[in-house]
Amino acid sequence: MTTFGIDAECGRLIEYDTAAELRELCKSGELDGALPLGGGSNILFTGACRDLTVIHCRNTAFSIRETDNCGIVEVSAAAGCVLDTLCEQTAAAGLWGLENLSGIPGEIGGAVVQNVGAYGAELGDVVARVNCLNVKTNEFVTLTGEECRYGYRDSVFKHHPAKEQLIVTEAVLTLRRDGVPNLSYSGLKERIGRMSGLNLSPTVMRGEVMAMRNGKLPDPKKTGSAGSFFKNPVVSLEFHAEIEKRYGDRVPGHKVTDSDGLERIKLSAAWLIDKSGCKQFSAGGASLWPLQPLVIVNTEGAATGADVINLEKQIIATVRTRFGVELVPEVIHI
Ligand SMILES: Cc1cc2nc3c(=O)[nH]c(=O)nc-3n(C[C@H](O)[C@H](O)[C@H](O)COP(=O)(O)OP(=O)(O)OC[C@H]3O[C@@H](n4cnc5c(N)ncnc54)[C@H](O)[C@@H]3O)c2cc1C
Structure with a gap:
């Protein structure tokens, strides 16, 4: 039920069709601590979850x-x-x-x-x-x-x-x-x-x-992934200037305005990963998609949640050392 195609086992899976049914489940305490799952395309199960109840809505109307x-x-x-x-x-x-x-x-x-x-x-x-x-x-x-x-x-x-x-x-x-x-x-x-x-x-x-x-992203039917694994980091204008100084060249990014009205720079996580030399990194069955290094893939269908976490940690540490930027995963970890 996830696009990563990584084996994971939950304690219980409840599929429901209507909001009224969902409310009944809630009334009987079935939803306490339950995880709503959609298409499973932005989620990583990092290990066995035998105590977990997963719920899924079947209504496609x-x-x-x-x-x-x-x-x-x-x-x-x-x-x-x-x-x-x-x-x-x-x-x-x-x-x-x-x-x-x-x-x-x-x-x-x-x-x-x-x-x-x-x-x-x-x-x-x-x-x-x-x-x-x-x-x-x-x-x-x-x-x-x-x-x-x-x-x-x-x-x-x-x-x-x-x-x-x-x-x-x-x-x-x-x-x-x-x-x-x-x-x-x-x-x-x-x-x-x-x-x-x-x-x-x-x-x-x-x-x-x-x-x-x-042309750029893996087809989930052929190669397991959860799309972009990391968010594009948003930094202050001063910090952007500092990174460029440290790098000795232009570091691409574009201006965004945050909720406080402050101008900031959104960096490209893919560029940072590439320039940190992570493109060839792998861990067990997990590697980076050659056409888009922001995507961690389940290379041949045999990756485990632990492999993905190992690769994620290697990338975060390498980008931190090279640019002083902390990458944050977009993918939800369970
Ligand atoms: C090849 C590929 C390409 C992608 N490209 C993009 C892209 O271009 N842009 C982009 O933004 N994302 C992209 N994604 C990521 C992903 O597709 C999106 O984040 C998507 O919206 C996740 O939806 P889902 O139904 O699969 O959610 P899931 O992965 O099942 O769940 C995501 C989160 O939502 C919660 N959730 C799910 N349903 C409910 C509910 N009914 N009520 C409350 N919480 C709920 C889950 O508990 C979880 O926390 C890509 C993924 C893949 C695999």
Whole structure:
């Protein structure tokens, strides 16, 4: 049930179909300490978890609703809806908003928690509200997009104490019929720029995004991974200047503004890993994807959670020594 394809055993797996069923499970105490699992595409089981209960939503439904607000369409998707299916179907319906996220594995519940992002877009940009079950109170709650406190691969869901866990049951997204393509990622803009005379639709954008992804990332059906293993580190302008001084050359990064309005620099974790000489590193059955060193792969399907952790530790230590930058994993460790 995970894209890493690493053997792991949990004590119990409960699959449910409706929010009402989830509430019943909560009432009978079944959800205490339980782990919600979506498509398992951003999670690493580091060892046996025989005391753990894993829960998974089987509901894949979604619906599209026109609103009175001209051009705006609300799309509701159950937690178990596959994100890429939603990207495909909404693009086919002529709706703008999800096309840049095409090809990201996983389900809506996981995507809402992780605030997935790619090619200049983040899911948080289009989240209107999220319906969840609060495990402590056994009550349904609705969070607005703002209340989800979205940041870079971050959300309020990641900061709730385990006992007050919020289990996502449904997300409502705001997409647009009259939207415009998001070309803020320069590589995508260049590609589209070369396609003269084309009528740019969400489906065309989706096709270009998929083509870019396929050239760079491992196909989860063939090679196990959890996508980008580390987050791109965000540092102060002063620290960036200091790293460049120490390195003796340009260290690529781009300006971002954090929640306090402060300008900071987002570095490329892939570049740091490459320039630290980690590209050839391996540990047991785990290694780095040759086309994208930010991705740790289960090389031939025989890696263990411990192999991945060993490789992760080697990379973190080497980048720290070379650049003084602390890499933080994006992938959730259990
Ligand atoms: C080849 C590949 C490429 C990838 N590319 C990208 C990319 O471009 N951009 C990007 O951002 N990510 C990328 N990822 C990472 C991953 O696909 C996303 O993070 C995805 O959204 C995870 O969704 P999931 O359903 O698989 O979640 P899981 O991995 O199952 O879970 C992730 C987290 O969400 C929690 N969770 C899951 N469902 C629920 C729920 N219903 N309620 C509460 N919590 C829940 C889990 O407990 C866990 O903490 C990639 C992964 C792979 C393998």
